[in-house]
Amino acid sequence: MSAPNDIILFHYPFSPYARRITWYFTLRGIEYAQCVQSPVLPRPDLEALNVSYRRIPVLSIGRDIYCDTRLILRKLEERFPDGRLGATSGEQKAMERLLERWTVDAGVFWRAASLLPSNLPILNDPKFTKDRESFTGRSWDKKDMDRARPESVVHIRDAFELLETTLLADGRDWVLKTEKPTLADIEAIWPFDWLVELQALPPNVISEKQFPKVFAWINRFREALKSARASAPKPVTLKGPEAVNFINNAEFAEQAGRVDENDPLGLKPGAQVQVWPIDSGFSHKDQGQLVTLVPDEVTISKKTKEGKEIHLHAPRWGFRIVEATDGSSRL
Numbered sequence: 039m040s041a042p043n044d045i046i047l048f049h050y051p052f053s054p055y056a057r058r059i060t061w062y063f064t065l066r067g068i069e070y071a072q073c074v075q076s077p078v079l080p081r082p083d084l085e086a087l088n089v090s091y092r093r094i095p096v097l098s099i100g101r102d103i104y105c106d107t108r109l110i111l112r113k114l115e116e117r118f119p120d121g122r123l124g125a126t127s128g129e130q131k132a133m134e135r136l137l138e139r140w141t142v143d144a145g146v147f148w149r150a151a152s153l154l155p156s157n158l159p160i161l162n163d164p165k166f167t168k169d170r171e172s173f174t175g176r177s178w179d180k181k182d183m184d185r186a187r188p189e190s191v192v193h194i195r196d197a198f199e200l201l202e203t204t205l206l207a208d209g210r211d212w213v214l215k216t217e218k219p220t221l222a223d224i225e226a227i228w229p230f231d232w233l234v235e236l237q238a239l240p241p242n243v244i245s246e247k248q249f250p251k252v253f254a255w256i257n258r259f260r261e262a263l264k265s266a267r268a269s270a271p272k273p274v275t276l277k278g279p280e281a282v283n284f285i286n287n288a289e290f291a292e293q294a295g296r297v298d299e300n301d302p303l304g305l306k307p308g309a310q311v312q313v314w315p316i317d318s319g320f321s322h323k324d325q326g327q328l329v330t331l332v333p334d335e336v337t338i339s340k341k342t343k344e345g346k347e348i349h350l351h352a353p354r355w356g357f358r359i360v361e362a363t364d365g366s367s368r369l
């Protein structure tokens with residue numbers, strides 16, 4: 039089985055981060071393959087590829103494997119430039135990037151995750167809650183979650199209020215006042231859409247009544263997705279071994295980059311390094327030879343279980359890179 043455009047998305051459908059990518063594919067009409075993963079570890083397909091990074095989604099293009107939706111979206115914009123969804127003017131680019139930082143980094147997602155209704159079946163599965171405790175370093179005990187919920191409602195209400203009274207206040211359809219949804223809409227909408235879908239919001243505090251513009255925007259976005267889906271190619275679904283086999287036999291999608299000699303970390307090309315995210319999933323570190331180190335990306339070379347070289351890419355923001363020999367486990 040092959041993967042259209044050499045692309046395989048490793049994800050599970052209820053991952054709100056993964057939706058950032060599946061929505062992007064749908065809105066762009068880009069063909070791809072998916073390899074559905076378990077929501078908890080172990081993930082034998084990624085293990086066979088020797089990917090230690092444990093977060094979802096992961097995207098492969100040929101033998102290049104990309105971690106983190108922020109890098110994945112950037113790479114897709116570069117690889118499929120005709121009809122890109124990204125902003126073009128400086129001001130709009132700033133808005134797009136700040137929205138990404140706001141939802142991914144500045145706590146909107148983490149506050150949203152702590153609003154998951156405690157009667158969700160998955161929250162009653164000790165395998166899941168234990169897995170997420172090790173992932174986030176916080177308690178997923180129902181009592182603790184219930185205690186934290188009111189404060190998170192306050193924060194999420196603040197986020198709804200920001201959208202309602204600033205970006206969407208003038209009645210625009212899309213955040214950059216465009217005809218159609220753009221990348222900036224994806225950057226902004228995903229945790230809000232997720233919360234509405236999960237019915238995780240107390241209606242006396244956050245509903246269409248208090249925030250009509252935000253709810254209308256979410257409905258518009260869902261409609262736009264629905265109509266894009268009608269004409270977009272359906273993803274090809276690969277079984278784990280098919281996906282692994284495809285990658286082992288694929289070409290690299292991009293050439294190795296360069297190691298910036300002025301990089302503040304002072305690492306040399308070919309150095310053995312460890313790379314890992316510092317906000318969640320931090321106990322899973324990838325080790326390999328440094329291939330690329332530029333301001334917004336690090337790439338290391340590793341070998342799959344079958345002995346084929348892969349290039350594993352991560353963004354710089356939110357990731358740590360250290361020489362593998364300097365006692366990095368202390369950091």
Ligand SMILES: N[C@@H](CCC(=O)N[C@@H](CS)C(=O)NCC(=O)O)C(=O)O
Pocket residue numbers: 052053054055056077078079092093094095105106107108142173318
């Ligand atoms: N900054 C990362 C965050 C990804 C993330 O936290 N994904 C969640 C799923 S929505 C995850 O990996 N949870 C733990 C897991 O599935 O193993 C990104 O943008 O891709």
